[in-house]
Amino acid sequence: MEAPGGASPLSPALVGRLRQEHEKVVTSCQEKIQHWKKVESDYDALQERLRTLPDKLSYDIMVPFGPLAFMPGKLVHTNEVTVLLGDNWFSKCSAKQAVALVEHRKKHVRKALDDLQKVMKNFESRVEFTEDLQKMSDAAGEFVDIREEIEDDSIETKGKYRTAHKPHSKPKVSNVFEVDFPANGSDTKSMGRFQSEEELWARLEELERQEEILGELDRMPDTVETNGEDTTSSEEEKEEKRTDLNGTYRTEDCITQGSFHREVTNSDLFGGQVNGSTYYHSDDEDDIDVGDSSVPTIFFSHTVEPKRVRINTGKNTTLKFSEKKEEAKRKRKNSNGNGHATPELPNIKTPADIYRVFVDVVNGEYVPRKSILKSRSRENSVCSDTSENSAAEFDDRRGVQRSISCDEATQSDNSEGILEEEEEEGQQQLPKKHPPSSGTTEAFSGTVIEKEPLSPSLIPHPVIAHPVLPTILERKSEEVLSEASEETTKRISKFKAARMQQTN
Amino acid sequence: MSGRPPRQEEGESAKLRHKEELSRRIKEQKVVVDELSNLKKNRKVYRQQPNSNIFFLVDRTETLSQCKNTLDELKKAHQEMENSEKTKIKK
Known part of the structure; x- marks a missing residue:
């Protein structure tokens, strides 16, 4: 006034x-x-x-x-x-x-x-x-006017608050997750409400671990049975059983919802086996840790080339990348499974090593290789990985890859590998159905990681509820042919993929 | 203080106007009642529809009673107004 x-x-x-x-x-x-x-x-x-x-x-x-x-x-x-x-x-x-x-x-x-x-x-x-x-x-x-001058600091608090949101890092994260959630919403109900990024990350890591464990689990039950059947000389049989087991297992998981919980529990039980060297329950914790370490995709990239060389030189000259990978996985699995019966060399640190070991130690005759290749070639002849047959293999791969990654599960029995090859051909149909439902993650994740940066846009797309979708996309990027990509889902944990996206 | 007096005056003037209006209507009503009461019984009484030019035939006695009622009400209102003024003056 x-x-x-x-x-x-x-x-x-x-x-x-x-x-x-x-x-x-x-x-x-x-x-x-x-x-x-x-x-x-x-x-x-x-x-x-x-x-x-x-x-x-x-x-x-x-x-x-x-x-x-x-x-x-x-x-x-x-x-x-x-x-x-x-x-x-x-x-x-x-x-x-x-x-x-x-x-x-x-x-x-x-x-x-x-x-x-x-x-x-x-x-x-x-x-x-x-x-x-x-x-x-x-x-x-x-009347007197009472005037008090307001310092600007108090007013500026608003501006500061706004600046707190930095455009680059955090918003990105939030966006990515938002995209992922709707796609995988069914699988991860709990994911929906993460208040802080830290929580989110922690949750992601946990889930990743669980996935890894799952993959191990899938392999584990197989291995157990295979051990009993090791006496039988055919690898294919083993594989069939594995796949069957996996299928049932997965279905159960699905029923239980999320499959993660179950996986976790199972992982604890079988963790010891995963490492290969020791399949005691007491080693569960170590196993889990190993599983985390085992996942690293680096191995995969390294392994690819050696496999090729080996294969070409040895007996199978026509193997494709994917096929090679699958084979390597199988071998790894076999090695792990056999590991119970005969704990093997710690020398194997990479898939390539496993391959060598497998060939040399198990069967000097190379018979298992041939059979594997044949089966693979037949199944995958149309499209290398994505073929229906591959689905069954995928399950095996998951387990195998994890074990491989662990490096500890280097034990390899040739007999198992052989069995797998034979049986796979016969019963590849069953595994196809199961893989999509199963929450297990496959070893393929390594390759996926490499490709993700190339095609980041692919990850958000997966509308399917499967957590594995991101992996599928990766595969597609690798192989244009992927028809069965859906089946092969779960190569990489979505969480990982999301994280990788963010990092990239 | 300068503001108040004029406003009060305004209010008073409005009141005055209202009072005048009231007294006028009272007078009017008195006349009506007198007229109605002095009418021969066979006379017809028409009442104008407000805001129009039509006259409706009505019952004489009924109208007379109505007019008396309104006259009473008006008188009451007038009385109240005067009373309030008196109290104000006393204060």
Whole structure:
């Protein structure tokens, strides 16, 4: 208002003028209100008349002839009214309808009245304020302006808060996850609400571990059975059983929902076996850790080339990358499974090593290799990995890859490998169905990781509920042919993929 | 303080207007009642539909009683107004 010391911007004349204007508005409002009240009362009377008009069949009235002349008459058709709609348009309606119309118009009138009342009150208060203002300007001594300057810091807090969200890192993360959740929502219900990134990451890691364990689990039950059947000399048989077991296992997992819990528990039980060197339950913790370490994709990239060379030189010259990988996985699995019976060389640190060991140690004859290759070649002849047969292999791969990654499961029995080859050919159909449902992750993840950076856009796409989808995409990138990619799902944990995306 | 008096005056003027209106209507009503009460019994009484030029035939006695009622109400209102003014003056 008026500063005591400074020249007051409000001169009494101006304030008086302001007050006058306000009062004008108030009076005009009052007049309008009066007008509207009259209109309302007119409508009331009309409504009342219309309401009672149809009560009688006819009314005796004085009919106006001009403003001053009347003659007696009768009002008939008491239930017929013509209503002026506006612009000289009339509509014929019954008295009741006319009443409704009147009611509608009264509503409008009431609204106008309310508005006017509000305006009037508003301006009345303004008038009061201006009066106070006038008083203050008249007797400036009585009133003092209390002013406190606000420092900008307190206000800037808002700006700081906003800056807290840094555009690059965090928003990205959130976006990625949002994309992933809808796709994999069914699998990870708990994922939906992560408040902080840390929690999210922790959860992701946990899930990854679980996935790894799962893969191990799949292999483990197989290995157990295979051990019992090791006496049988065919690898294929083993593989079949494995796949069957895996299938049942997976289905169960699906039923249980999430499959992760189950996997976790199982992983604990079988963890020892995963390492290969020791399949005791006591080693569970170590095994889990190993599993984490085993996953690293680096091995895979390394292994690819050596496999090729080996294969080409040895017996199978026509193996494709994927096939080679699968074979390597199988061998690894076999080696692991056999590991129980005969703990083998710790020398194997990479898939390539496993391959060598397998060939040399197990069967000097190379018989297992051939059989594997043949089966693979037959199955995958159309498309290397994506073929239906591959699905069964995928399961094996998962287990194998994990074991391989661990490096500890280097034990390899040739006999098992052989069995697998033979049986796989016969019973590849079953595994196909299972893989998609199973929550197990496959060893393929390594390759996927490498390719992900190339095609980051692929990851978000997977609309399917399977957690494995990201892996599928990777595969596609690798192999355009992938028809059975769906089946092969779960190569890499989605979590990992998401993380990788973010990092990239 | 400068602001108050005019507003009060306004309010008073409005009140005055209202009061005048009231007294006028009272007079009017008195006349109506007198006229109705002095009418012969066979006379017809018509009442104008407000806001229009049509006159509806009504019952004489009924109208007379109605008019008396309204006159009483108006008188009451007038009395209240005067009472309030008196109390104000006393204060």
